[in-house]
Every structure is written in structure tokens, then in C-alpha cells.
Amino acid sequence: MELTKKAKALLKLGLCDHCLGRQFAQLGHGLENFERGLIIRTALKGKKKIKEKLFKRENIPNLEVKKNCFLCRDYFEKIEYFAEFISIGLKKYDFETFLIGCKIPLELKRKEEELWETYGFEETEPMKSEINRLIGKKVSTLIKKRVDFKRPHINAVINLEKEHLNLYINSIFIFGKYNKLERGIAQTRTYCPICKGRGCSKCNWEGRLYKESVQELLAKKFLKFTKGTDTKFHGCGREDVDARCFGKRPFVMEILEPEIRKINLKKLQKEINKKNKGRVKIFNLRFSNKNEIRKLKEAKPDKVYRIILKLEKKISRNELKKLDKLVGVIKQRTPIRVEKRRANLIRKRKLKSISWKKLSNNKLRLTLKTEAGFYVKEFITGDEGRTKPNVSEVLNQKVEWENLDVLKVLYP
Ligand SMILES: [Zn+2]
Ligand SMILES: [Zn+2]
Known part of the structure; x- marks a missing residue:
């Protein structure tokens, strides 16, 4: 649809400046959608045609942003509120990077899609993505952490309607090598195949196939340091339960949902080795990442x-x-x-x-x-x-x- 015609029709519908501008989001650089909305409203008032070159910083009028939107329920008025809400939820976690997601009510999504069907979606941006971006920017200034689209430490997803926050805390990965100095210790926690960990007469109510594992012997301290909820152990191959291992076998310990990311690995290693003296010894602890797990699995030493x-x-x-x-x-x-x-x-x-x-x-x-x-x-x-x-x-x-x-x- 031709830009001026589209703008006139949309304005009549009663959109806020965010929602109006967002239907032209691909035009002009470095502008927020509400600024595009202000430009459009002013231009139409002055009977000007809407052209791409209009979307420039110097054309933004000094006017109040229009509210009372039939499309977004004025959620854009609550960006600051949501940002503060999320910042409080993130408080107890130690992290550097985050990413915001939001759940918008289904009804709004449908309305938006109807709008696109009638007026075209060529120049638009989804409402969800604008809300995420604006909240992300705000949270970033509030808590002084970076947004990371690829691999954030935390994904914060807010349900706008229910005002409910879900946090997805991404794992941390720590590389090390181990010696197993005692026989009868498995490498990883292995649940009883019959009860799957709940405990049954077959496994003597332990829930485990083997009473102890390298993973569990190490995990206690890893979890104490990071306040994570659980661990996953990724070994570079494994020895039999009844075999000792004096070869320093590489592993990556994955800690799920850690509250603390910056930990003193030297101290951790020392504590683990003291606690497991004569049983398991670890070396070379350092921070790692998900890619290294694949490297460990592909290595055939x-x-x-x-x-x-x-x-x-x-x-x-x-x-x-x-x-x-x-x-x-x-x-x-x-x-x-x-x-x-x-x-x-x-x-x-x-x-x-x-x-x-x-x-x-x-x-x-x-x-x-x-x-x-x-x-x-x-x-x-x-x-x-x-x-x-x-x-x-x-x-x-x-x-x-x-x-x-x-x-x-x-x-x-
Ligand atoms: Zn709106
Ligand atoms: Zn069992």
C-alpha cells in the first residue's frame, strides 16, 4: 500500500505513536518507532505526503506521545514498570549478559496480524520485538549489564498480562581433568533403571546404580560455590567403574542455574581435592563453554x-x-x-x-x-x-x- 494512504488509514484506527510508527519501522535509521509515529502524525496534519526521507531525526516534533491505543493496550506506557520488575527479579543472580523476551496476549497478536493483512507488513516490526528491545534497553541502564542476543547468561521472559517473570538461567561450564584413585566409583550419577532414581528394593532404596560417582563427589562443592541447582558431567570417554584412572581425564562440569558465576576456581579445586583425598583428584580447572563439550566428545584420545x-x-x-x-x-x-x-x-x-x-x-x-x-x-x-x-x-x-x-x- 502506498505510504500516505496507509498512514492515513492507520491514524484513523486510533493507534498510539509506538504502534503507528512501528508499521513503518523499516524506514529511516536510528529512530524509535514512537518517533516515527510523531513524524507521521505531524506530516499528515500539515497535509504532507509520507515519504521515506521524512524519517529523520530533525523532523521529530516536540510533541507529547499519543496514547489510548486499540492495538497494544498501552503496554508501551508500562515499559519502565516492567523493566524495574525484571531488574528486581534478577537481583540475586551474578551475571554479565541477559536477553529479554515477552509473552503478549494472544488477542493482541491476532489484532496485529489482522492489521498486517489489511495494510501490508513490508515496513513493519512485530510488537513483541519492539517491547523486548525497549525493556532490554531500560533494564540495561538500570542494572548496568549488557544485552546479548546469542548467548546471554540469563533469559528473562515476562508475561505482560499476568505480570509474571520467568528466568532461564543458562549453565556455566568448567573444564578440568581428573584422577580416580579408588575402584568402585562410577564416572557419572547413574539412576537405577527400575525406579529411575525414586528408590526401590532392587537398588536398596538408593535410587542409584552405583553408590558414588566422580560427578557426585565433585558436584557438592561446585554447587556450594555457584549455588546452582544441579550438575551435568561431560567426560572425555570413561573408565569402567572398577578401574582406577591415573591418566588425567578431561571433563566439563556443567552447572545448571547458577546464582554465582564468578567463582575462585583455585579455591574450589583445593577444597574438592581436600575433601576427596585418596579417592578423586582434579586438576587444571578453568572456565569453559558449551563448544568444548562437543570437542571432548569428538576427541578420540x-x-x-x-x-x-x-x-x-x-x-x-x-x-x-x-x-x-x-x-x-x-x-x-x-x-x-x-x-x-x-x-x-x-x-x-x-x-x-x-x-x-x-x-x-x-x-x-x-x-x-x-x-x-x-x-x-x-x-x-x-x-x-x-x-x-x-x-x-x-x-x-x-x-x-x-x-x-x-x-x-x-x-x-
Ligand atoms: Zn499502541
Ligand atoms: Zn531402584
Whole structure:
């Protein structure tokens, strides 16, 4: 629709200056919509035509803004009120960046759409986006924090009608590395598959598959420092529950809904290590981000394992030399113990090096360097022929493993 005709028709409808100007939001730079509205009203009064070049700062008349709007219920008059309301809600949180969202009543949305259908939507901006922007600007000056459209620390969504505020506090991410010095600790909190954490007779009312995990041992202090509500633990691979890990395994701890973001990581690390002495130790804590989680998951670091083997029969040094031939590609069909969780297929994984030391007539210590995803236990026993070649087969006797430790996680 031609601009002057459109402006005249809209003015007749009884729009406030915000809503009138917003229908021309794409015209002119650096103006607020109510300023466009003032320009249009004045121009029409003076019987001027509405043209794009009219929308300039020097044409803004010094007039009072028109209210009593049939479209927006004068919500624009309450921008300051909403901004203060939100600022109070944000008070207890420590953050740098935020983004405002609003819920406008459905009826207003419909009215706006009807308006667009009749008068065109080419030059307009949605009401919602103007309200968000104006509240955002105001909140920003009130609390002296920045608006961030991409990755704000907090999303504040206000329901204009109900005057209800919802805050979405985005997680913080902290990178570190850990050693697990005790067997029997899982990496992450694992809920009982039967009761899903509620507690049942099967899990002894613990709700957990394993009583303790690295995640939970660390989480208490992380939550104490950040006042978050919960954690998610993102590890770079994981060792078995019964294996220790002396290789510093990278992880990212995600803290959900933290009230405090700026924390003293050195102090946190110290407290965690004191509390978990002899069980779990962490290193290199630093602030991280969501992208690093993907990096951790995609990284396929080589590992060095140490494993103690129990032999059935006495064995000569010469026979043990056969182990050296195992270096190369090992084919592993999905182990019986994880069969339920993983697709049944054959994986080819490299054994990069192997060394051994006889501890007694029937005890042997192996050190293996493997590619990521290598099933070490199955490589020892053969897993009923599912892993080939394997240690039992080469030594021509039944071999059992006694304990397993991860010595190194070769993460760059
Ligand atoms: Zn309005
Ligand atoms: Zn249970």
C-alpha cells in the first residue's frame, strides 16, 4: 500500500505513536518507532505526503506521545514498570549478559496480524520485538549489564498480562581433568533403571546404580560455590567403574542455574581435592563453554592401560614373547557385558603397543597403548571368541584379569 494512504488509514484506527510508527519501522535509521509515529502524525496534519526521507531525526516534533491505543493496550506506557520488575527479579543472580523476551496476549497478536493483512507488513516490526528491545534497553541502564542476543547468561521472559517473570538461567561450564584413585566409583550419577532414581528394593532404596560417582563427589562443592541447582558431567570417554584412572581425564562440569558465576576456581579445586583425598583428584580447572563439550566428545584420545593378569598355567618367557605379535588391528564384536546398550557390530581398534612383566609364576602385568574405544577386558579373555586376536588365545590358556587402571589419557 502506498505510504500516505496507509498512514492515513492507520491514524484513523486510533493507534498510539509506538504502534503507528512501528508499521513503518523499516524506514529511516536510528529512530524509535514512537518517533516515527510523531513524524507521521505531524506530516499528515500539515497535509504532507509520507515519504521515506521524512524519517529523520530533525523532523521529530516536540510533541507529547499519543496514547489510548486499540492495538497494544498501552503496554508501551508500562515499559519502565516492567523493566524495574525484571531488574528486581534478577537481583540475586551474578551475571554479565541477559536477553529479554515477552509473552503478549494472544488477542493482541491476532489484532496485529489482522492489521498486517489489511495494510501490508513490508515496513513493519512485530510488537513483541519492539517491547523486548525497549525493556532490554531500560533494564540495561538500570542494572548496568549488557544485552546479548546469542548467548546471554540469563533469559528473562515476562508475561505482560499476568505480570509474571520467568528466568532461564543458562549453565556455566568448567573444564578440568581428573584422577580416580579408588575402584568402585562410577564416572557419572547413574539412576537405577527400575525406579529411575525414586528408590526401590532392587537398588536398596538408593535410587542409584552405583553408590558414588566422580560427578557426585565433585558436584557438592561446585554447587556450594555457584549455588546452582544441579550438575551435568561431560567426560572425555570413561573408565569402567572398577578401574582406577591415573591418566588425567578431561571433563566439563556443567552447572545448571547458577546464582554465582564468578567463582575462585583455585579455591574450589583445593577444597574438592581436600575433601576427596585418596579417592578423586582434579586438576587444571578453568572456565569453559558449551563448544568444548562437543570437542571432548569428538576427541578420540589414545589410552595407556595397566592390567594385572592371572594365568592358569606357568608360562615361559619365550611363550610370553608371542604377546608382541598382538600389536596391530584387533577385531572386537560388541562385548557381552554391553550388548544390551550398544549395537552389535565388529569394531576394528588398534593395539599400538604392549609390554609385560612377570610378577610371579602365574601373575603378569601388561601395559597397553590403545586407540580410543578399545575393550581391554575382552582383549584379555577373548570374550568367547568375540575379540580376535586376544591374549588368552595367543598364550593358549585361560587368562583372567584382576585389576585395570588407566595410566594415561592422551588428550592434546
Ligand atoms: Zn499502541
Ligand atoms: Zn531402584
